[in-house]
Structure formats: C-alpha cells, structure tokens
Amino acid sequence: MANSFHPPVRTLMGPGPSDVNPRVLEAMSRPTIGHLDPAFIGLMDELKALMQYAFKTENRLTLPISAPGSAGMEACFVNLVEPGDKVIVCQNGVFGGRMKENVERCGGQAIMVQDDWGRAVSLEKVEQALLENKDAKVLAFVHAETSTGALSDAQKLCKLAQAHNCLTIVDAVTSLGGVEVDVDGWGIDAIYSGTQKCLSCTPGLSPVSFSEKAVHAISNRKSKVQSWFLDMNLVMGYWGEGAKRAYHHTAPINALYCLHEALVILEEEGLERAWARHAMNHQALAAGIEAMGLSFVVPSTERLPQLNAVSVPEGVDEALVRKSLLDNYSLEIGAGLGALAGKVWRIGLMGFAANSKNVLMCLGALEATLSHIGADIKKGVAVEAAQAQYLSE
Numbered sequence: 001m002a003n004s005f006h007p008p009v010r011t012l013m014g015p016g017p018s019d020v021n022p023r024v025l026e027a028m029s030r031p032t033i034g035h036l037d038p039a040f041i042g043l044m045d046e047l048k049a050l051m052q053y054a055f056k057t058e059n060r061l062t063l064p065i066s067a068p069g070s071a072g073m074e075a076c077f078v079n080l081v082e083p084g085d086k087v088i089v090c091q092n093g094v095f096g097g098r099m100k101e102n103v104e105r106c107g108g109q110a111i112m113v114q115d116d117w118g119r120a121v122s123l124e125k126v127e128q129a130l131l132e133n134k135d136a137k138v139l140a141f142v143h144a145e146t147s148t149g150a151l152s153d154a155q156k157l158c159k160l161a162q163a164h165n166c167l168t169i170v171d172a173v174t175s176l177g178g179v180e181v182d183v184d185g186w187g188i189d190a191i192y193s194g195t196q197k198c199l200s201c202t203p204g205l206s207p208v209s210f211s212e213k214a215v216h217a218i219s220n221r222k223s224k225v226q227s228w229f230l231d232m233n234l235v236m237g238y239w240g241e242g243a244k245r246a247y248h249h250t251a252p253i254n255a256l257y258c259l260h261e262a263l264v265i266l267e268e269e270g271l272e273r274a275w276a277r278h279a280m281n282h283q284a285l286a287a288g289i290e291a292m293g294l295s296f297v298v299p300s301t302e303r304l305p306q307l308n309a310v311s312v313p314e315g316v317d318e319a320l321v322r323k324s325l326l327d328n329y330s331l332e333i334g335a336g337l338g339a340l341a342g343k344v345w346r347i348g349l350m351g352f353a354a355n356s357k358n359v360l361m362c363l364g365a366l367e368a369t370l371s372h373i374g375a376d377i378k379k380g381v382a383v384e385a386a387q388a389q390y391l392s393e
C-alpha cells in the first residue's frame with residue numbers, strides 16, 4: 001500500500017516552477033465549491049480584473065486557460081491561425097520553435113526569423129520579413145526566452161507589426177510579473193502567460209488575453225477552430241460577462257483560488273515594485289556570478305532578470321553540480337535546453353523566489369560546490385560582491 005506523498009522542501013531557482021508563496025498553497029486547500037456557484041462566479045469576475053491588472057489591459061477576453069502555459073500558446077495559435085495563413089515566427093531559443101510547430105499544425109505557413117540563442121529578436125530582421133511578406137497575418141515572438149535568458153523588445157516588435165497590419169501573438173510566460181508587460185500600451189493582440197514562473201503560483205494554468213482586433217478575427221473565421229477545448233468562441237460562454245454562464249468544462253476550482261491569491265499578492269506589491277525587485281536581485285546575483293569569474297550567455301542589455309543563463313566552466317560536469325546543489329542544499333537550478341544543453345545553468349529568480357536570501361544562498365552553495373570539485377573560480381568573493389550590490393541600491 002502506498003503512503004501519502006510528502007515532497008521535500010526545496011528552494012526552486014530553475015526555469016519554473018518557482019517557489020510558491022505559502023499564501024497561495026493555503027488557498028489551494030480551501031473548500032471546493034461548484035463551478036457555477038454564485039460565490040465562484042464572483043471569484044471569476046475578480047480574477048478577470050486581476051489578470052487585466054497584471055497584463056495592463058482592458059481586454060474583455062482575458063481569462064485563465066485551464067491548462068499550463070503550453071496550452072495558452074496553443075489557444076492563441078489555434079484561434080488566430082487558419083489553414084493557409086502566413087505567420088512570421090521569431091526564433092531565438094526553444095519556445096520560438098514550438099510556435100512554428102503550432103503554426104504548422106494549424107495548417108499555416110511559418111516564415112522563420114532566426115536569431116542566435118542568447119540574443120534578443122532582431123528588429124531589423126523582423127522588419128525585413130514583414131516587408132518581404134506583405135500578406136502575413138500574424139507576427140509571433142517570445143518576450144522572455146526562458147531557454148536562454150534573453151529579453152526582446154516587445155514594444156518595438158508590436159509597433160513594427162502594427163505598421164505592417166499584422167496581428168501579434170506574444171509569449172509572456174516568463175515575463176509576466178518579472179519585467180514590464182503592457183498589453184494595451186504596446187497594442188498586443190494575443191498574449192499568454194503561465195502561473196508557475198514569476199506569478200509564483202502552482203503550475204497548471206495559463207492567463208491569456210485577446211484584443212478587440214483579435215476577437216474580431218476569431219469570430220470571423222472561415223473555418224472552425226480545430227480544437228474544441230481551446231475554441232475561444234465556446235470558452236467565452238463560460239468566462240463571458242454577467243451571470244449567464246454556460247457549462248463548458250469543469251473549471252479547476254482550487255487552482256483558480258491559487259491564481260486569485262497570487263494575483264492579489266502581485267497587486268499588493270504593485271507591478272512596478274515587483275519588476276524593480278526582480279531587477280535588484282538579478283543585479284546582485286550577476287555581481288556574485290561575475291566576481292566568481294563565471295560569465296553570462298546574454299549581453300547585459302538583453303538580459304532577463306528572472307532567468308540567468310550562466311556558462312558552465314571548461315571541464316565542469318554541469319549535471320553533477322546541479323545534483324550536488326539539490327542533495328546538499330535542497331536547491332534546484334535548471335539545466336540548458338536545446339542548443340544550450342550541457343553548456344549552461346539556468347538560475348531563476350522568479351516571483352516569490354526573487355529575494356536576497358536566495359541570491360546569497362545560491363551564490364554560497366554554487367561557490368562551495370565548484371570549489372569542492374576543483375573548478376577554476378575565484379573563491380570567497382561572490383557573496384561579498386552581491387552584498388555590496390545590495391548595499392549600493
């Protein structure tokens with residue numbers, strides 16, 4: 001007979017999931033009620049307002065997809081891309097490749113704009129692609145590329161798309177809550193995020209939002225959305241305005257309590273303060289990493305504060321270091337993905353995990369581990385460099 005599962009207590013500083021705020025975990029254990037219960041409908045209305053706050057939008061079609069970030073991605077593509085549509089897809093890491101896969105599975109044609117892994121999406125290349133493909137319907141890009149730690153200029157990319165009469169699909173899974181995201185200010189048409197990165201909520205939900213232009217495109221499709229579950233025309237019947245809600249699927253009630261709590265916490269802190277906290281902790285971590293003699297993959301002007309890709313020094317077994325951090329410090333950091341597999345560690349500073357205690361502990365643990373295996377690093381300087389950075393703030 002199996003026993004109850006009691007997970008070890010970890011510090012999660014990888015690419016997600018991130019540490020979940022105890023308030024969010026407590027919300028999960030509140031009593032389950034019916035998904036059409038008037039009290040639950042009230043929660044749904046509040047959730048929508050909170051997501052609109054987080055996304056900085058007044059979009060009516062703003063809701064959480066009942067599945068992880070990947071389903072939010074799929075929801076955007078299956079609703080906006082019809083067979084034969086041309087989509088310009090920017091790829092500078094793993095997730096742009098998944099966008100291409102989505103476009104093609106929708107019967108669309110993906111025009112790829114490739115950039116080096118570890119660099120932001122090139123505005124010049126995107127403009128060129130828009131000029132060469134006047135019939136493109138959508139420009140899709142990843143705002144915060146979690147596989148490399150690169151931040152792209154979403155505002156300028158959206159401006160280019162608008163100048164060429166293209167809709168935009170933006171992956172904000174890792175950016176939301178960690179760096180500025182301004183859906184209405186930047187004119188984003190479709191955006192998806194995830195709960196388990198900078199929102200520090202339990203994994204498994206994907207907040208999405210669609211502009212009026214996107215809604216118009218969705219309601220005027222020539223063909224039915226091929227996914228029944230993700231068809232926004234149907235999901236709207238449940239998440240739409242007012243008390244008239246039709247059953248579509250059973251909402252993950254308790255998971256939605258968690259998202260509500262996570263967004264209440266974000267609103268209490270304030271978006272700008274949350275972004276500033278991520279930036280400050282990143283600066284301290286970076287000071288320590290560089291003092292040790294380690295280097296970043298991404299140039300400093302294109303770096304994400306919440307995801308730090310650090311090059312593995314020559315001759316160091318990267319997996320052994322991660323295992324030792326987990327075994328000895330209960331600290332999780334991430335491995336490289338795709339083209340960067342085996343070459344980098346990915347240190348996340350996401351949401352609740354972005355704090356000075358974690359930064360100092362991670363630097364100390366990494367230094368002790370590298371030093372133990374005889375790696376060529378500067379010893380005894382990382383924690384001090386990070387502390388000096390905090391004191392200078």
Ligand SMILES: *Cc1c(COP(=O)(O)O)cnc(C)c1O
Binds near residue numbers: 069171195204
């Ligand atoms: C994590 C992530 C996803 C996928 O989210 P899941 O919740 O794992 O499905 C998509 N895009 C980016 C940029 C991510 O970091």
